[in-house]
Amino acid sequence: xxxxxxxxxxxxxxxxxxxxxxxxxxxxxxxxxxxxxxxxxxxxxxxxxxxxxxxxxxxxxxxxxxxxxxxxxxxxxxxxxxxxxxxxxxxxxxxxxxxxxxxxxxxxxxxxxxxxxxxxxxxxxxxxxxxxxxxxxxxxxxxxxxxxxxxxxxxxxxxxxxxxxxxxxxxxxxxxxxxxxxxxxxxxxxxxxxxxxxxxxxxxxxxxxxxxxxxxxxxxxxxxxxxxxxxxxxxxxxxxxxxxxxxxxxxxxxxxxxxxxxxxxxxxxxxxxxxxxxxxxxxxxxxxxxxxxxxxxxxxxxxxxxxxxxxxxxxxxxxxxxxxxxxxxxxxxxxxxxxxxxxxxxxxxxxxxxxxxxxxxxxxxxxxxxxxx
Amino acid sequence: xxxxxxxxxxxxxxxxxxxxxxxxxxxxxxxxxxxxxxxxxxxxxxxxxxxxxxxxxxxxxxxxxxxxxxxxxxxxxxxxxxxxxxxxxxxxxxxxxxxxxxxxxxxxxxxxxxxxxxxxxxxxxxxxxxxxxxxxxxxxxxxxxxxxxxxxxxxxxxxxxxxxxxxxxxxxxxxxxxxxxxxxxxxxxxxxxxxxxxxxxxxxxxxxxxxxxxxxxxxxxxxxxxxxxxxxxxxxxxxxxxxxxxxxxxxxxxxxxxxxxxxxxxxxxxxxxxxxxxxxxxxxxxxxxxxxxxxxxxxxxxxxxxxxxxxxxxxxxxxxxxxxxxxxxxxxxxxxxxxxxxxxxxxxxxxxxxxxxxxxxxxxxxxxxxxxxxxxxxxxxxxxxxxxxxxxxxxxxxxxxxxxxxxxxxxxxxxxxxxxxxxx
Numbered sequence: 158x159x160x161x162x163x164x165x166x167x168x169x170x171x172x173x174x175x176x177x178x179x180x181x182x183x184x185x186x187x188x189x190x191x192x193x194x195x196x197x198x199x200x201x202x203x204x205x206x207x208x209x210x211x212x213x214x215x216x217x218x219x220x221x222x223x224x225x226x227x228x229x230x231x232x233x234x235x236x237x238x239x240x241x242x243x244x245x246x247x248x249x250x251x252x253x254x255x256x257x258x259x260x261x262x263x264x265x266x267x268x269x270x271x272x273x274x275x276x277x278x279x280x281x282x283x284x285x286x287x288x289x290x291x292x293x294x295x296x297x298x299x300x301x302x303x304x305x306x307x308x309x310x311x312x313x314x315x316x317x318x319x320x321x322x323x324x325x326x327x328x329x330x331x332x333x334x335x336x337x338x339x340x341x342x343x344x345x346x347x348x349x350x351x352x353x354x355x356x357x358x359x360x361x362x363x364x365x366x367x368x369x370x371x372x373x374x375x376x377x378x379x380x381x382x383x384x385x386x387x388x389x390x391x392x393x394x395x396x397x398x399x400x401x402x403x404x405x406x407x408x409x410x411x412x413x414x415x416x417x418x419x420x421x422x423x424x425x426x427x428x429x430x431x432x433x434x435x436x437x438x439x440x441x442x443x444x445x446x447x448x449x450x451x452x453x454x455x456x457x458x459x460x461x462x463x464x465x466x467x468x469x470x471x472x473x474x475x476x477x478x479x480x481x482x483x484x485x486x487x488x489x490x491x492x493x494x495x496x497x498x499x500x501x502x503x504x505x506x507x508x509x510x511x512x513x514x515x516x517x518x519x520x521x522x523x524x525x526x527x528x529x530x
Numbered sequence: 531x532x533x534x535x536x537x538x539x540x541x542x543x544x545x546x547x548x549x550x551x552x553x554x555x556x557x558x559x560x561x562x563x564x565x566x567x568x569x570x571x572x573x574x575x576x577x578x579x580x581x582x583x584x585x586x587x588x589x590x591x592x593x594x595x596x597x598x599x600x601x602x603x604x605x606x607x608x609x610x611x612x613x614x615x616x617x618x619x620x621x622x623x624x625x626x627x628x629x630x631x632x633x634x635x636x637x638x639x640x641x642x643x644x645x646x647x648x649x650x651x652x653x654x655x656x657x658x659x660x661x662x663x664x665x666x667x668x669x670x671x672x673x674x675x676x677x678x679x680x681x682x683x684x685x686x687x688x689x690x691x692x693x694x695x696x697x698x699x700x701x702x703x704x705x706x707x708x709x710x711x712x713x714x715x716x717x718x719x720x721x722x723x724x725x726x727x728x729x730x731x732x733x734x735x736x737x738x739x740x741x742x743x744x745x746x747x748x749x750x751x752x753x754x755x756x757x758x759x760x761x762x763x764x765x766x767x768x769x770x771x772x773x774x775x776x777x778x779x780x781x782x783x784x785x786x787x788x789x790x791x792x793x794x795x796x797x798x799x800x801x802x803x804x805x806x807x808x809x810x811x812x813x814x815x816x817x818x819x820x821x822x823x824x825x826x827x828x829x830x831x832x833x834x835x836x837x838x839x840x841x842x843x844x845x846x847x848x849x850x851x852x853x854x855x856x857x858x859x860x861x862x863x864x865x866x867x868x869x870x871x872x873x874x875x876x877x878x879x880x881x882x883x884x885x886x887x888x889x890x891x892x893x894x895x896x897x898x899x900x901x902x903x904x905x906x907x908x909x910x911x912x913x914x915x916x917x918x919x920x921x922x923x924x925x926x927x928x929x930x931x932x933x934x935x936x937x938x939x940x941x942x943x944x945x946x947x948x949x950x951x952x953x954x
Contacts, residue, residue: 418632
């Protein structure tokens with residue numbers, strides 16, 4: 158297998174499994190727990206390394222997985238003691254564990270090839286040459302096997318427990334009432350996150366893991382209302398970020414992991430701006446349209462009560478709008494044929510009166526008016 | 531201890547950083563923005579790299595300004611994303627953190643491959659290497675620290691309002707939004723100051739851990755800020771001394787481990803909020819409830835049989851409350867010790883003092899039942915469970931008032947006699 162293909166495959170596997178579990182993290186507002194786990198697994202890796210003396214995949218996975226769960230448990234312990242809030246619990250737990258990991262490595266493992274920078278910031282470029290051997294046969298790149306297995310586990314869990322995860326994410330109360338255990342599902346999800354982070358950690362580094370856990374699912378969240386579609390979109394966006402990022406990295410000759418995270422960010426910004434349902438531009442258009450409609454209705458209402466032919470200067474004084482806004486609103490009303498020129502000013506047409514009636518604005522105005530007498 | 535020149539620099543830097551982080555961290559903690567510092571630290575990387583690319587030199591000032599600008603941009607993006615889209619704060623922080631950092635790594639690797647060579651050492655600048663602190667850095671640190679402290683003192687009242695009740699502040703006409711930006715700016719300054727000493731990942735701990743520890747000891751902001759700064763500084767001193775005297779012990783992580791240790795001790799032992807005291811209190815209450823329940827059970831049996839002299843056997847008593855022999859034995863022990871009950875083989879009976887105390891419990895129970903049926907008009911078969919809880923919490927004084935209010939009833943809603951008040 159060519160190195161390029163291996164790198165692309167590993168990155169895509171990582172992206173897909175991160176997107177699957179990350180979707181639930183984002184929906185449950187626990188995105189930063191992923192960040193915490195991805196840093197806090199370091200002492201697990203260090204301990205596994207110190208105990209076994211080499212970089213075998215399985216002990217490291219186990220050690221790191223255990224630390225991932227310990228992180229979650231500690232954060233919840235602090236939370237539940239009600240002495241620290243959730244953000245603070247996360248903020249104190251992972252640096253402490255990470256520090257222990259750094260101390261362990263620099264005290265006892267500095268001379269061997271457990272390179273801190275590499276573990277943390279990841280060098281996916283090395284994955285093709287870090288191969289797995291079994292009984293003398295070379296089975297291919299280790300990262301491919303590890304992350305493939307992780308993706309399989311995640312996929313199976315999400316497919317088999319789709320309904321359960323969905324319900325306990327959106328309405329834990331109902332989920333509990335129907336007999337699913339939200340607590341059990343929570344821990345299952347946390348275990349999946351730990352396994353995913355750990356599998357990805359060594360091959361792509363902590364930061365890319367965080368990016369892949371949070372950014373593609375958040376991007377998908379801006380694009381759809383349906384969980385199924387969000388999962389598919391998140392996986393697609395994750396893989397696209399991986400492939401696109403690799404292209405960038407080759408082009409600029411820079412860090413592959415960094416380029417992948419940046420590409421994911423690019424997709425997010427695009428969705429944030431241009432998403433049809435939740436993008437900032439769509440919001441802006443809707444807001445403008447609504448404010449235009451409201452201004453028009455207010456003007457119509459005023460003309461209805463003001464009687465024949467109010468001069469524009471009067472309207473300008475009474476509404477206190479800038480001249481340009483007033484003219485824009487008037488022009489639109491004239492196009493709709495709801496007002497017409499009358500003497501020095503404008504007045505309501507019959508169809509304008511009708512439009513005003515059907516808008517419900519008149520009734521609302523009546524209700525808001527203080528009753529006379 | 532004789533300190534080398536480098537070690538003295540590290541000591542000074544770590545202490546200053548600890549005090550600064552502790553001060554600002556208090557506000558971040560109270561505003562529930564603990565992880566903002568984490569995001570700011572990561573977001574600073576591309577700023578540092580860009581500043582280096584533009585100026586082409588590792589001058590502290592431009593690098594600092596670059597980090598400051600990038601950190602501020604990151605925090606504004608978080609605020610804006612949360613404000614204007616459906617993305618929640620945790621995701622926004624995660625996105626800014628990882629994407630900015632990703633961009634930073636791209637720039638960093640790009641810089642390292644430039645023909646100007648590998649002289650930049652930017653990664654050490656960011657991933658924390660206290661030993662690289664030079665006198666120049668310390669001067670920058672001291673000046674910035676003074677600015678931050680001055681700003682906190684000057685705007686103390688406003689920042690306090692921001693931490694506790696921002697809406698009230700706006701209603702007073704204070705520019706809360708601008709104050710929020712000021713606080714973020716101060717946070718960014720501290721974060722950037724700390725980058726070189728403890729590194730990107732651990733900055734958040736220098737902000738939050740001392741503040742979280744200080745929070746356990748006091749409910750007053752002033753005291754909390756001072757204590758937090760003190761804990762931060764002390765951890766800085768301890769961390770730098772330890773790493774100076776033990777080979778291959780990195781400063782930043784040791785500082786974090788020390789302040790985390792202080793946090794754990796505070797969580798356990800701080801007066802009032804300490805978890806240990808809470809557990810002890812809970813245990814004491816549970817013991818009292820168990821004791822009162824056994825007294826009451828013995829009393830009820832005696833009342834039903836109209837026989838106060840016979841001993842009641844273990845199996846019988848175990849059946850009443852569904853307890854195991856062990857549980858029963860442990861609740862009986864204090865009664866026997868205080869001479870409220872006496873034991874003969876495997877059976878128990880109340881002493882006269884025990885009966886007097888048991889009457890007190892039963893009295894509370896039955897008066898409460900009367901109160902619930904008469905005043906709250908609950909059906910009489912609904913009141914027992916509530917009274918089971920209230921019998922352990924009502925005070926003598928309340929019970930006396932209750933009795934007076936109810937006109938000294940003689941029987942409870944189930945027709946059983948309410949024991950009269952007895953003076954010891």
